[in-house]
């Protein structure tokens with residue numbers, strides 16, 4: 001298989017170059033061969049481009065497509081809901097699909113997380129969660145709490161609040177400064193490259209414990225929330241040790257701070273449990289979600305709140321959360337998301353993610369043993385990252401001028417696997433993947449790494 005730009009793709013890329021502002025890309029380069037594959041069809045874990053080349057969707061788009069592509073029953077639900085009632089003011093009325101979806105999500109969420117606020121994206125969910133945290137304290141008369149602690153290396157979105165709490169280097173902050181005041185960043189967890197140069201378990205999870213020192217420095221009564229992903233994707237796919245989240249929970253409880261789990265990627269089965277936080281036996285105060293909630297069949301997100309958080313908004317009009325979004329609780333979006341979650345349940349896809357994840361763990365370990373450029377493989381369920389290093393003994397990384405991201409991405413793509421590669425090769429296929437398809441995915445990576453190593 002070759003992915004050299006062919007006439008049909010070239011023609012589309014040329015047209016894109018004229019008017020389409022492709023997100024996160026240098027649009028002036030869209031016509032470079034291979035820069036912009038144009039996709040037009042999907043089924044299960046597969047995608048086809050306009051040249052009818054088939055690829056494995058190794059990243060579920062952007063960790064989105066849980067139920068797989070081509071689900072006509074989801075399309076049918078959207079059509080029925082549109083024909084029946086496409087929209088009614090979401091501030092003044094409720095609709096059955098929004099009520100049903102809120103019930104369903106509350107039934108799946110951990111602990112006493114029972115109230116669901118719908119948004120349209122992950123960034124909006126984070127934005128809403130940050131505002132919810134501030135007003136929670138405000139309503140309780142705790143009016144000095146506005147700071148939010150997040151972690152260097154993490155990603156939370158692109159709206160201004162989300163951007164302010166971002167800590168990932170690739171999510172550029174400087175062009176948009178000044179950002180929100182009160183965004184406080186602490187080192188994230190990374191047991192492979194510990195920011196404190198410690199080693200687990202001797203470290204006793206210092207990276208979590210020391211967050212309390214920072215809170216004391218900031219004055220606890222000024223801190224509204226801590227936001228973190230249970231399994232951090234942007235910070236190189238980190239699965240923290242079990243104690244990490246328990247320590248965060250204890251710190252928050254000691255200082256009256258809300259704990260926000262950003263599950264925009266983790267949520268809805270991706271990690272082999274409905275929510276990533278369920279791996280750690282901790283109940284956060286707020287959970288932010290999007291992506292897998294609808295498998296990308298329609299844009300929608302949701303913010304989930306514990307009873308104690310929601311109860312702080314009970315009272316008069318002033319206590320209400322006036323953060324209305326015209327398309328929040330959209331009838332079509334909620335109907336689609338509900339059908340998506342029903343499919344995940346009916347086909348046991350969360351269990352499938354866990355089972356295939358265990359199989360992948362074994363296959364990836366063998367890959368690490370065979371390939372000197374594989375430093376470590378981290379993940380769970382269908383959320384994996386293969387760390388690529390120049391020297392496994394020293395963990396030295398390839399310098400940017402070697403452009404390993406572009407080279408590895410092209411090699412994987414040429415073999416029929418679409419994903420993101422660079423310091424990490426991310427592997428996060430749709431939850432419908434079976435064992436044979438998972439093996440094919442690993443074989444492709446194996447083959448691409450062999451070719452890559454031969455070039456070194």
Ligand SMILES: Cc1ncc(COP(=O)(O)O)c(C=O)c1O
Nearest residue numbers: 121122123155156157262264265
């Ligand atoms: C953890 C996390 N939070 C928030 C977001 C923002 O979501 P969206 O791109 O839907 O706005 C993302 C996006 O990748 C994410 O990974």
